Amino acid sequence: xxxxxxxxxHIKPLCVKQTNCVVNGIFSYNSFxxxxxxxxxxxxxxxxxxxxxxxxxxxxxxxxxxxxxxDTNANEKNYLIELxxxxxxNDMDNKNSEYMIYCENSFYxxxxxxxxxxxxxxxxxxx
Numbered sequence: 059x060x061x062x063x064x065x066x067x068h069i070k071p072l073c074v075k076q077t078n079c080v081v082n083g084i085f086s087y088n089s090f091x092x093x094x095x096x097x098x099x100x101x102x103x104x105x106x107x108x109x110x111x112x113x114x115x116x117x118x119x120x121x122x123x124x125x126x127x128x129d130t131n132a133n134e135k136n137y138l139i140e141l142x143x144x145x146x147x148n149d150m151d152n153k154n155s156e157y158m159i160y161c162e163n164s165f166y167x168x169x170x171x172x173x174x175x176x177x178x179x180x181x182x183x184x185x
Contacts, residue, residue: 113127117174
């Protein structure tokens, strides 16, 4: 049975002046950058770069495969959920937070995809 699911792999456009995390499917630039900064500040190496690479690949394997991959990595999943809640806490329900997916009607937007794509290119502040 085929489900009517539309997947979006990018959270663009980002709105610079937007205070809410998500409004009408448009994401806040500040929330997006907040998640990137939190990942960069990870001194305890809670998430390995190899895990992030595997996660990026699993996003394109479909929603079920992506969720299964996250579920099988409990420590990383818990870390990402906390990170995600800090960046997008105002506008997401628990199910979305669990998998870092924004759901609207039959559209599923993978929020972490753009974060993972841009992460290597963001300047990291030294302490």
